[in-house]
Amino acid sequence: MQTSSIKSFLRPQIDFLTVLGILGSFIFFLGFALLTPMIIALIYEEKVWHTFLSSASIAFVMGGSLYYFFKPEQELRIREGFLVVSLTWLFLSLVGALPFVISGILPSYTDAVFETMSGLSTTGATIFGGETSSGFMNPQIESLPMSMLFWRSMAHWLGGMGIIVLTLAILPLLGIGGMQLFQAESPGPTTDKLTPRVQETAKLLWGVYVAFTGIEFLLLWVHPSMDWFDALNHAFATLATGGFSTKNASIQAFDSVYIDSVITLFMFLAGISFAMHFRLLRGDTQSFFNNRETRFYTLITGISIVVVSASLWLFNEYSIGSALQYGAFQVVSIVTTTGFGTDDYELWYSFGSFFLFLLFFAGGCAGSTGGGPKMIRWMIIIRNSFREFKQIVHPKAVLPIRIGNKTIDADIQRTVLSFFALYLIVFGLGALVMATMGYDLESSIGASIACLGNIGPGWGEFGPTDNYAQIPYAGKWVLIFMMMVGRLEIFTVLLIFTPAFWKQ
Amino acid sequence: MQTSSIKSFLRPQIDFLTVLGILGSFIFFLGFALLTPMIIALIYEEKVWHTFLSSASIAFVMGGSLYYFFKPEQELRIREGFLVVSLTWLFLSLVGALPFVISGILPSYTDAVFETMSGLSTTGATIFGGETSSGFMNPQIESLPMSMLFWRSMAHWLGGMGIIVLTLAILPLLGIGGMQLFQAESPGPTTDKLTPRVQETAKLLWGVYVAFTGIEFLLLWVHPSMDWFDALNHAFATLATGGFSTKNASIQAFDSVYIDSVITLFMFLAGISFAMHFRLLRGDTQSFFNNRETRFYTLITGISIVVVSASLWLFNEYSIGSALQYGAFQVVSIVTTTGFGTDDYELWYSFGSFFLFLLFFAGGCAGSTGGGPKMIRWMIIIRNSFREFKQIVHPKAVLPIRIGNKTIDADIQRTVLSFFALYLIVFGLGALVMATMGYDLESSIGASIACLGNIGPGWGEFGPTDNYAQIPYAGKWVLIFMMMVGRLEIFTVLLIFTPAFWKQ
Ligand SMILES: [K+]
């Protein structure tokens, strides 16, 4: 018997040490990320530069030791894969929260983790600018050091990178929630081995992501009301469909048709699968424009813009131009789950307002940085309903579901429907927790869907002009959990809490 | 070729005349039903007695002619069955609304149809006691003639009878939304012919229904604050899980622990499948107590009573006794979709209130008179989620779902999940229509689920102390449609609007 076989034989069902080893490498990498805001701090002579250095050091030591001692020697197996994915977002939030606490900007570690998870999960719900349940007044966004603002945006951007790779390269292999559908569409080699495929795919897709970020940055920067810093932060937050802004009033602060248009366009692009963008940039226009999900997404977004703008024009007496500007921005912001704002949709006439509420359950395309249930699942749910009707009329027929020329097999149909049911159950339970803390129906529902769908702004006390500071700490941890659950396609995280996962 | 073969050959795909013939027989039967409130009117010397006679005459002439000219000669086929089922509720509402209009009590035919559909669908949403959009003040419930109150309750009772037969004898044969599951549980002969089986089953189940109504009537009547009239009306409305009361304040008007307890008990019983009651009365206690759906329903109701009562006790400072009395009543009223009230749940602390809101999506057992998605579907949805997690860990395993010792096959699983998705889509669109009319998020959601789930009272402007008078007429027709869609298990009605239904 060879040594590797013995090791393999002795290897436990779930090799926690290997999992820790991989998490270590991610934490180590986060150390480098933490040095970037430090550079910003040093350039702008902000005293907080050292908090980033300390945080980075902790990340290096912690991550480095974990990796050194538990260096993974074998391929990850499926259960370990789930643990790694779920714990990555949690551990990186726990470590990435350090600068806020070490600098003393946030006295509460809970708040710091909330803000970091909100960043990394591309949610964009903030606890800045409001009073916490312990009576501390968290600082206003505009009063934060530039380096801290940058760290928030960067968390978005890194989170977005993570999600692209996760949905297009890792989840399909793990078989989550119908994500197998996109395996074929991803660029890169199609090997069975996880690591080389993921690395190759990641490089190609991140190229597109970085390029788009660069272009948006330049387009924003040329406008006089945006300096390079605002432009870069908003480019980060847009491509990640994150939604953190450097202004308390979000994009409304810039009050510019040009800026609104650029951001609307890039939010829309960020809501399309990066695999599709990759193909388009390779010159494969046919794949891009024939992709059913992209077309459905465009259709739904287009119709929603028309409907919501019409409501603003007819019932809120906006001019046609303003109606389109604000309607389009808010629709795209919510459909893509970005959560930027240029208008308070809670003040709209109930029709436009409720229409937007329904879009909270949409989500962008799979393989984009958007959260929510996503367009492809809605397509399957809708097609399935029609099939169900057909089945009643022809009880014995075998009726397949097709999207484009692809047949969706029965397992994936069922998985997608299960995803939808589970999504709504988690949404309802999340809202119940908020109600336990004393929030009314609208606020409870709003906070729950805003966090689970990684949108950011919600409804009621958590509307687009509010923040999440006031929530009791226990509630914040529940929302932290919901952001994570939503971001990782529900099954990934919840699986870990089922007996099936732990059974031999 | 024989004559019958020629007829059969010439028979169109969907034989509308046969459908009309059957509807005629139902309308004719409704004529007899309309004579019952006339007797009440004659006894109590109410002037409106003639409106029931006129309405009955119209029903006799209309129903009689339809039946006479289009007398059905052949067995119904599947599509015709769907048309008959859907149109029965609609046509009977259109005709059953006549007394309200002929008497001049309701100047609006829309309001009259709303009230009648609300009766026949066992919803219990009322337009009495409020001002309509055209400025007319609809009379208070207490000012209505006894015969009119009786007609409302009787509509419930007849609707409940219809639903028991529909869900236990007809829908299983038509293959709607997983209802095939209950085919085996229904009493009566198991022939393939629709008519004899339905008639036999109906007789047996209605016996139970009538017996329970009688017992509740007696138990209520013995209490001094209820005369025979109130007792009978409330017994009708309870067994049908309807919710119309003879008092504007609903059951709260009687202010009695005894009455609350009796009604709570009978609402709970009405939420159990009448096939189960039938078995129990036959002495088959094992079937009854081993039935998984009945047990799940009891468990969910029990837990909910404890949770809601605890919330009332802890946060609303009710005494333990009152907390249980009001908590149990409201929980059972909502879970069974009855909609009777002894307390305004909108005034409760947010936790108890939101918990009750979640129960708006429960529904009683299949084969009961309750509306909503129903317990068996929730059981399948929950089991399916667990299976889905197991499937991720064992991607290649074939994992069945079992409820008790019954395996739920894949088609039924998918149908149940599709039902759930479609239910929520209809719910969302219904709420959107309400938002179009200017109602806020809570009221829109409330009215939509209250009508779709056949509950009655909703939220916001349609809470337990409000009514549906104020809604513009177009909105009332949408809600009439939603009560019908919800009552007939979604697929039955919507099917008629799909191309699949009309295609050769
Ligand atoms: K977001």
Ligand SMILES: [K+]
């Ligand atoms: K009801």
